[in-house]
Amino acid sequence: MKRLVLIAAGLLTCTVLALGSAATTAHASHLLTRVSEPTTALVGQPSEVDAAVTSADTGAPVAGVSVTFYAHATFGRVDGFMEIGRAVTNSAGVAAISFVPRESGTHDIRVDYTGSAGSAVEQTTAAIAVDGAAPQMYVQKAGIQVPGLNSWLIMGLLTVVWGTLIFIGVTIIRIARAGRADGLALAVPAGRGSVR
Amino acid sequence: MEAIGPWRQRLEDTTYAPIAHTSKIYWVWLSFLLAVIAWGGYAYYVQLRDGLIVTGLRDRISWGFYITNFVFFIGISHAGTLISAILRVSKAGWRTPVTRMAEFVTVVALCCGALFPIIDLGRPDRVQNVILYGRWQSPIIWDVVAITTYLTASITYLGLPMIPDLAIFRDRTTGWRKWLYSVLAIGWTGESRQRSMLATIIATMMILIIPIAVSVHTVVSWIFAMNLRVGWNSTIFGAFFVAGAIFSGVATLVIIMAILRKVYHLEEYILEKHFVYLGYLLAAMALIMIYGNLSEYITTGYKMEAGVEFHFRELFLGQFAGFYWYYFIGGLVIPPLLILIPWTRNIWGVVAAAFLIDVAMWIERYFIVVATLRVPLMPYEPRNYGPTWVEWSIIAASFALFGLLITLFVKVFPLLAIWEITEQREESQTAIAESLPGVRSQLAGEPAGGAV
Numbered sequence: 245m246k247r248l249v250l251i252a253a254g255l256l257t258c259t260v261l262a263l264g265s266a267a268t269t270a271h272a273s274h275l276l277t278r279v280s281e282p283t284t285a286l287v288g289q290p291s292e293v294d295a296a297v298t299s300a301d302t303g304a305p306v307a308g309v310s311v312t313f314y315a316h317a318t319f320g321r322v323d324g325f326m327e328i329g330r331a332v333t334n335s336a337g338v339a340a341i342s343f344v345p346r347e348s349g350t351h352d353i354r355v356d357y358t359g360s361a362g363s364a365v366e367q368t369t370a371a372i373a374v375d376g377a378a379p380q381m382y383v384q385k386a387g388i389q390v391p392g393l394n395s396w397l398i399m400g401l402l403t404v405v406w407g408t409l410i411f412i413g414v415t416i417i418r419i420a421r422a423g424r425a426d427g428l429a430l431a432v433p434a435g436r437g438s439v440r
Numbered sequence: 441m442e443a444i445g446p447w448r449q450r451l452e453d454t455t456y457a458p459i460a461h462t463s464k465i466y467w468v469w470l471s472f473l474l475a476v477i478a479w480g481g482y483a484y485y486v487q488l489r490d491g492l493i494v495t496g497l498r499d500r501i502s503w504g505f506y507i508t509n510f511v512f513f514i515g516i517s518h519a520g521t522l523i524s525a526i527l528r529v530s531k532a533g534w535r536t537p538v539t540r541m542a543e544f545v546t547v548v549a550l551c552c553g554a555l556f557p558i559i560d561l562g563r564p565d566r567v568q569n570v571i572l573y574g575r576w577q578s579p580i581i582w583d584v585v586a587i588t589t590y591l592t593a594s595i596t597y598l599g600l601p602m603i604p605d606l607a608i609f610r611d612r613t614t615g616w617r618k619w620l621y622s623v624l625a626i627g628w629t630g631e632s633r634q635r636s637m638l639a640t641i642i643a644t645m646m647i648l649i650i651p652i653a654v655s656v657h658t659v660v661s662w663i664f665a666m667n668l669r670v671g672w673n674s675t676i677f678g679a680f681f682v683a684g685a686i687f688s689g690v691a692t693l694v695i696i697m698a699i700l701r702k703v704y705h706l707e708e709y710i711l712e713k714h715f716v717y718l719g720y721l722l723a724a725m726a727l728i729m730i731y732g733n734l735s736e737y738i739t740t741g742y743k744m745e746a747g748v749e750f751h752f753r754e755l756f757l758g759q760f761a762g763f764y765w766y767y768f769i770g771g772l773v774i775p776p777l778l779i780l781i782p783w784t785r786n787i788w789g790v791v792a793a794a795f796l797i798d799v800a801m802w803i804e805r806y807f808i809v810v811a812t813l814r815v816p817l818m819p820y821e822p823r824n825y826g827p828t829w830v831e832w833s834i835i836a837a838s839f840a841l842f843g844l845l846i847t848l849f850v851k852v853f854p855l856l857a858i859w860e861i862t863e864q865r866e867e868s869q870t871a872i873a874e875s876l877p878g879v880r881s882q883l884a885g886e887p888a889g890g891a892v
Contacts, residue, residue, distance in 0.1 A: 402589070415641045416641070
């Protein structure tokens with residue numbers, strides 16, 4: 245019984261490993277996509293993404309055809325695949341582009357291949373794990389960092405301006421109250437004292 | 441109540457007259473403006489329904505009439521700041537009859553201008569993204585913050601000096617108008633503590649609003665100048681835009697003054713000298729603008745990068761040459777001549793110059809936006825932009841809205857700053873009496889502007 249459990253556990257482990265490897269290598273009827281080593285990319289560093297096109301009938305590489313690469317992206321509530329490049333397959337049936345991930349995390353890559361005219365688009369996806377610091381859209385390399393010249397300066401200026409406007413608003417209320425007190429004082433008959 | 445003299449009574453009556461009497465022509469004019477706005481509203485409905493495809497805007501030239509109009513209106517909003525704040529700070533006494541109109545032009549122009557980035561978006565609901573996803577590093581955020589602050593400050597600055605005048609109206613009116621002016625006059629009785637507090641906050645505002653106004657048009661220019669595009673990649677854009685804003689703002693004020701003076705018979709208070717003084721200001725600004733043009737185009741033209749050459753050919757010889765040369769000759773050269781030559785140095789000469797300037801400054805904003813976007817960034821054929829009927833209609837509606845808001849303003853609020861004109865007259869009479877004893881009594885009944 246114990247041996248049976250060990251065999252089942254071993255089979256399950258193999259299945260999980262096989263499914264895991266399919267995350268970075270996938271294929272459709274004509275198309276086989278893979279991400280070149282290292283499979284773990286770094287933020288801001290170029291990684292090569294390959295797509296191999298093979299014949300569905302013979303398994304032979306298909307040279308001189310164009311494939312389009314997309315990366316999944318989310319920006320300002322817009323969510324979808326963004327084209328990151330196009331490449332033509334070489335004699336080994338491999339098309340490659342350079343991809344620079346701007347965020348850490350898992351990136352879904354989709355590769356589209358259109359065969360002969362009128363045939364349906366074949367798609368395959370793969371995932372790239374990207375390591376790096378905090379997610380970022382743009383890595384600034386040039387520029388001078390001046391202490392204090394940043395968004396806090398804008399915040400400080402706005403605080404001064406809006407603080408002054410609030411002071412003016414409060415003074416308007418004081419003017420209104422002074423007018424009311426003045427009106428009441430005028431309304432009190434002589435000899436009965438003043439409200440002020 | 442303190443008795444007031446016949447001169448002061450006449451001033452109050454003149455200021456109150458637009459509120460008390462409404463002519464048939466007023467209703468015809470109001471109907472015309474509402475009809476133009478309604479047509480513009482229909483055009484905007486078409487744009488909302490079908491998208492920006494109904495305009496001439498495309499991916500290569502994505503800013504056109506709307507952004508041109510935005511910059512133009514924000515520019516003319518500088519009229520109030522300059523006339524009211526700067527001249528108040530410099531104690532220029534002649535300003536008093538025109539300050540109220542200038543301040544109101546500011547508020548109305550800002551309201552009209554601020555609509556255009558939203559109209560240009562195509563999807564107005566996406567304005568929320570500026571708040572939700574805005575970054576302090578972006579000029580768009582600077583722009584939104586600066587315009588919001590300027591609008592708040594301008595409304596405050598318009599309202600503060602109006603409080604004593606609203607109290608005068610409160611005491612003259614009955615019914616709903618009395619209620620309205622009572623609310624707006626915030627219980628003004630004119631007692632010394634109120635006067636002191638009001639004087640303090642007016643002084644604070646006139647200092648505060650000048651840097652705010654300068655920052656607004658500087659930041660508007662940075663929406664362009666923070667790009668590396670040929671034509672926008674300039675270090676003098678901020679100063680150039682502020683100068684252009686004051687130029688077009690004063691020109692607009694001159695036109696509005698001339699119309700209101702004629703329609704509401706303000707000849708006793710708005711004199712020829714007010715037009716001539718503003719004309720001198722226009723002439724000085726025209727010279728600054730000419731200098732700005734020469735400085736900008738000579739420095740970039742001397743280096744003549746590939747994109748600059750294309751841009752210059754388009755601007756000076758090609759598709760935009762007619763616009764540019766009208767702007768330079770019609771808007772910068774002829775107006776100061778009209779103002780400075782003695783034969784045309786009168787009200788109509790200055791108004792004609794102001795009209796030429798306003799048209800030229802609108803055109804300048806048009807070629808700053810469109811001629812620059814026409815320069816290809818990649819190897820593709822330069823694209824053309826042509827506004828469609830939708831854009832023309834919305835632009836017409838914006839000018840009608842500008843006219844409508846001013847038309848409604850003069851029916852509700854005092855068109856002249858009664859207490860400021862009175863104070864100014866008293867000050868000048870005192871000065872004359874001190875220099876020439878015995879003449880004070882003879883000055884009673886003289887017009888304010890004439891006595892200054």
